[in-house]
């Protein structure tokens with residue numbers, strides 16, 4: 620088992636967890652198995668810039684969580700002591716610099732497969748060629764726009780709104796999900 | 811290419827799979843109808859993205875809330891269609907309506 624702390628992001632509400640494991644239920648939106656593996660670039664950017672949330676930490680193992688509410692069960696060490704508040708910049712510093720970037724298509728595909736597997740209600744589109752193309756788009760967007768934006772939508776220029784376009788986004792709220800059981804780009808489909 | 815204000819525009823993304831699948835369908839439709847769309851890529855060309863944002867209200871309504879691609883905007887009628895399920899029949903209605 621991997622014991623390294625990594626960044627995880629809730630695809631529904633953009634909470635960030637820095638730890639060995641993400642929480643089963645997101646403390647902010649309540650969704651189950653909603654965390655997807657992220658990386659340092661994205662995690663730090665959200666910790667610094669996402670409005671309306673605070674950073675909290677585990678006194679036992681120093682896991683961090685950016686959210687609207689503190690966790691009361693630490694997913695990494697099992698501690699039941701409520702997370703304490705922490706300054707955003709101090710939080711960023713405490714994560715060190717060890718985490719490596721997810722910057723290849725192979726890694727993205729693996730992250731998406733694992734996310735869908737853990738989630739249990741969704742799967743990745745079986746058209747691997749298109750999935751690969753989407754991973755290339757997402758990575759190009761990181762390079763040119765700084766975040767893993769959806770390749771099938773356009774940023775508005777408003778950084779707060781655009782944070783909703785980080786892939787995987789909250790596709791559960793999309794019309795295409797309700798109507799056809801697929802995210803806007805087709806990357807994730809209902810199982 | 812039609813003059814500005816009278817164009818039939820297709821906004822697409824280079825890495826959008828639905829756009830890629832639509833390319834041959836659009837080309838065939840263009841040939842059959844003697845119509846040529848202005849094809850504007852929006853992720854690798856900021857000017858095109860800006861133009862799409864300018865028509866943002868109509869386009870996002872057609873896309874179910876966001877500025878999505880593939881999106882088709884008719885500068886004359888100011889109508890848009892959007893999404894993976896655009897086909898030749900809908901293109902004809904959009905272009906001529």
Ligand code: SF4
Nearest residue numbers: 769786788802803804
């Ligand atoms: S619509 Fe699909 S591909 Fe686009 S950001 Fe959401 S999950 Fe990712």
Ligand SMILES: [Zn+2]
Nearest residue numbers: 629632645648
């Ligand atoms: Zn959440």
Ligand SMILES: [Zn+2]
Nearest residue numbers: 677680693696
């Ligand atoms: Zn802990």
